[in-house]
Amino acid sequence: MSDELDLLRDADPVPDQAPHFGDGPLDHRAERRLASLLGQDRRRLRPPRARWLWSLAATAVVPAVALVAVLGGPGGPPAVAAPRPLTVQPRSAPVPLAQMVALADAAAAAGSPGLRRGTHVQSWSLGMSEDGPPVTLPEERVVRWNPDDSRTEVVVATDPDRPGRPVLTDEGDTPHLVSDGHVLSRTTYPPSWSDAPPQARPPHSPAALRAYLTEMAHTHTKAPLTTSQLLDAAQELLGHWTLGARESAALVRLLADAGDLRPAGRLTDRLGRPGEAYVYSGTGVRRMLILDPRTATVLGLETTAARDDPEYGVKAGDVLDYSAWLR
Known part of the structure; x- marks a missing residue:
């Protein structure tokens, strides 16, 4: 029993800052991680020092030799490059969020x-390690x-920025290159339902959606989010539902009422779609929300580093995390 407990503690599939901590159901990531742990050969475990730190939480193990092989080694061009942060088109006029609400x-x-x-x-x-440079892992998930x-749930390794090129993945316990479109997992889950968010x-009303997102965030105070x-709650919601027009309208109104999202201008997102950008600068990170200029539907959310982190080789402006939602 102690071995199983140590395994779960090291993997930390449900960190205490996760929205589902407590009495809520596991999200898709936690379910995948637990499923992989149950079938994992313990002889493949590595010392915790080499553990990877994902942009917000996840873990994996990376020997330095494997990184050199994947990235091409010193002096050679990297096989997989990190995406550049999105940039707003010059001289594009920022659109107030109130206009997007309309x-x-x-x-x-x-x-x-519809929903x-x-x-x-x-x-x-972005995967970060004490033993090697950061690397970016792109994937596509359909539920x-x-x-x-x-x-x-089908998860595929693919990068629209480099169609047809090899893609870096953490499949197994060592990051390595696979062909574009490689199926990482195909899982069928039995019937399940919960009356708790998400x-x-x-x-689809702003007040009710605010209460829903507050419950999902598991905040135990009456203070507003x-x-x-x-933004975290919206990202989690969009990981479970494809919002309809009414739900999208309620969400955009909540984002506008938050008051901290600054209109930045027009851009083209990573899938080639036009979008309006809204920026929030938090502690140590910069988050950019991308909305459809015609319907105000959420298209994407980008998180970039606001300052250097020499310990993990991260520089200000590096893309830590990006999600692009499709219908």
Whole structure:
């Protein structure tokens, strides 16, 4: 028993800052991590010093020799380059969030599209280690629910910035290159349902959605969510649901009411879509929310480092995490 407990503590599949800590259900990442742990050969475990620190939480192990092989070695161009932070188009006029609220309300009045359970997201996460340079792991995840409340999750290694090029993945216990489109996992989960967020159906009025996101964030005070907490909660929500026009309108109104998102101007996101950018500068990071300029639907969320971190080779402006949601 002690071996199993040590294994779970080291892997930390459900960190205490996670939205589901406590009495809520596990999210998809935690379920995948627990499933892999249950089938993992303990002889493959490595000392904790070599453990990877993902942009916000995850873990893996990377020998320095493997990093040299993957990245091409000293003096050679890296096989996998980190994405550059998104930049706003020069001389583009920033659009106030209040104007995006009006666009979202107009889209909601049409009544479509509707809310859909499941998600389709492409993401980039920065892996950091004490023993090697940071590396970026891109992947695409599609979650589809069935009428009996079972669901299927497919995770693929792919990077739209470099179509057809090899992709770095943490599949197994050592980061390595795989072919573009390589299926990392295909999992079917049995029927399940919960009346707690984010499993419960999200409401479409701003007040009800605020309460829903507050419950999902597991804040035990009556204080309103901070902008950072609201962005975290929105990202978690979009990891479970594809919002309809009414839910998107409620979410944009909450973001506008937060007051800390600064309009930055027009840009093109990582999937080639036009977007309006809104920036929030938190402690040590800069977060950029990208909205569809026609409907104010959330297209993406980027987190970049606001200052250097020499210990892990991170420089100000490095992309720590990026998510791009598709319908």
